[in-house]
Amino acid sequence: MNAPATPLVTLSGLDVTLGRQRVLRGVDFAISPGEIVTIVGPNGSGKSTLLRAIIGAIRPSAGSVRHKPGLRLGYAPQRLHIDPTLPLTVRRFLGLPKRVTDAAAREALDEAGAGDLRTRQMSDLSGGQFQRVLLARALLGKPDLLLLDEPTQGLDQPGSAAFYRLIADVRRRYGCAVLMVSHELHVVMAASDRVICLNGHVCCEGAPEHVASAPEYRALFGTGTGGALALYRHEHDHAHDHSPKEHTHDDGCA
Amino acid sequence: MMMAVLDDFLVRAALAGVGVGLAAGPLGAFVVWRRMAYFGDATAHAAILGVALSLAFSLSIFTGTLAVALAMAWVVALLSGRGLAMDTLLGVLAHSALAFGLVAVSFVQGVRIDLMAYLFGDILAVGRIDLVVIWGGAAMVLGLLAWRWNALLTSTLSDELACAAGIDPRRERLVLTLALAVVVAVAIKVVGALLITAMLIIPAAASRPFATTPERMAVAAAAIGALSALGGLRLAYLADTPAGPTIVCVAALFFTVSTVLGLLPRRG
Known part of the structure; x- marks a missing residue:
């Protein structure tokens, strides 16, 4: 997080407009070598759009996406x-x-x-x-940076837990940074160094425990009484919404 | 003496058909994978307009059809994503281009007699210069496809995968559009504007059931395209049927046989 190393990717003041909709506004953040960062946010919050802006598939309407020179990207799309x-x-x-x-x-x-x-x-x-x-x-x-868009989509809970363990393992062996989008809050919390809560803009970011207790995060994801428990309950509350079909509408990307 | 002449125009026709089949097969695979069949139709139908313009301005048919096919692709790119569904847009453009082309041809003197030749092809009238144009065009299309092969395949899978690998999907789309325009321009003489899409799609579709990789499908499509041209010509000669449509009929037979075989349970 506060590592002095040159960031792999730096977003500053990123605005993205798709059609007439301003999907992202004023997004600032940077990814340092070797860290696992997860982006969480409700449907339509611009998570996939953000990844697509990072790989250069979408041109920002304002602000910039800067790659470290010679950056090697590994990208796994949400759906193929x-x-x-x-x-x-x-x-x-x-x-x-x-x-x-x-x-x-x-x-x-x-x-x-x-x-x-x-x-x-x-x-x-x-x-x-x-x-x-x-x-x-x-x-x-x-790759120096792995970009994974909803990598556990369509997996059951043990399957996705195993997948996150795999990603942690891969990070250890390859020393690469990982930026992923996920909706499985409680698993993500355990597997990430840093969480970014996105809803068109960065609502809050930081260590998982910090984000989980932030009021902005609570406002987006539920009103449970305490940290992890609230997250678990959230996951349960929304279990029926997580069929793959629902997620094809994610983010309204063109 | 007569036999020599006969041989000659049949040989020229066979060479022309094989050239078009070899180029249309692999390009047709992309047309199938990317669901561009309607786009192919729009480009091919616009070729009639190209014929009218070529005759009116005394350009070569190749130049005129190529220019109009490219203009059509440009118009499609300009209008797509503006509210109309793609198949509606392409339907409007394809048939409008054909209708305007037919009307435009009627203004050009002395062409009415030849109209059938441009709609359904006139492969038996292929001359030496036509052969050079056809094989030159075919070589250009195959060269383009071979050169851009991996980039084309990647951007066919997904624009995002292409971008992440530093490939510009718009450039690859342009490559295919250009290749399509060239195939239309060289195939109009062989199978005619109405049946060009058939030479793109049918051999590719016929090769699908037995292909395990994109490369095998493309090679098989080229082979089926070339064999359809040879078989169709032979049949047309024996049964005295129009050559262009007969070539397409043979391709359709290949498709039928391969589809039926593909439906049979696999052994082992």
């Missing part, structure tokens, strides 16, 4: 619709856009816990397998 007419094995997917050696592909798949999926068609994978393959592909470029 692969048209059924496109035949694509996991192995071939890993080699897009840069061809990779068999050894590198195997290593990345093993890292992501997807070692047995090499020859499978992408369209035949389950939700959890798909997320692991996306992670493997993101790891292939030996």
Whole structure:
């Protein structure tokens, strides 16, 4: 957080307008090497838009996104619709856009816990397998910063807990920073160094415990009585809202 | 003597058909993957307008159709995302372009007789210069696709994945648009404006059931396109049917057979 190292990515005064809607306004923050930062926020709060602005898929209407020179990004999108007419094995997917050696592909798949999926068609994978393959592909470029958009979408609770452990593990081995978007508040709290609560702008940010007790956060996510318990209850309250279908509308991205 | 002449125009026709099939197959795979079939139609139908303009201004047909196909792509890009659903927009543009093209052709003297040739192709009338244009265009399209292959595939999967890898998806879209315009411009002589989309889509769709990677699908589509051209020409010669539509019929047969085989339970 207060590390003196040059930040990997610095956002200053970032504004993004999609159509006529100002999705992000005045977003400032920086990501330091090696930290795990999670962005939480309600649907339509601009979480995915923020990630897309960082990778350069959206041009800001004001402010700037600065990458550290030579920054290597590993990005796993929230959803990836692969048209059924496109035949694509996991192995071939890993080699897009840069061809990779068999050894590198195997290593990345093993890292992501997807070692047995090499020859499978992408369209035949389950939700959890798909997320692991996306992670493997993101790891292939030996990234300085992993960007993961709702990486546990469609996983059950043990599955997503395992996925977060995997991410912590990957961070330890690769020494990369991780910026992820999530809606699973209580799991995220345990797995992050820093949490950013987003609702068009940065409502509050800091260590998980700090954010969980911040009034801005409570206003967005519920009025429970105390820290972790409130978060658990929140998760329960909204369990029915978390079907994958609901989340396809997330953020109103074009 | 007669036989030599006969051989010659059939050889030229075969070469023209194979050239178009080889280029249209792999490009057609992208048209299928990216759901650009309607876009292909709009570009191809606009070619009739291009023919009218070429004749009116004494340009080569290739130049005129290429220019109008590119203009059409530009108009589509300009109007897309402004309230109309994409298929509605493309439907409006494709059929308007065709109608305006047909009306424009009627103003140009002495073309009415040839209209059928531009709508359905006139492969048996392919000359040496046409062959050079067709093979030059085909080589350019295949070269573009080979050069941009991984970038094109990545941006076909997702714009975000492309951006994160430093690929500009708009540039890749432009590459495909340009390739499509070139294919339309060279294929109008072979299968005609109305059936160009068929040569793009049918071989690609026919190769889908047995392809496991994008590369195999593209190669198979090229092969099926070329074989359809040869088979269609042969059949048209034997049965005295119009060559362009017969080529498309053979491609459709390939599609039927491969789809049926693809539905059979796999062994092992």
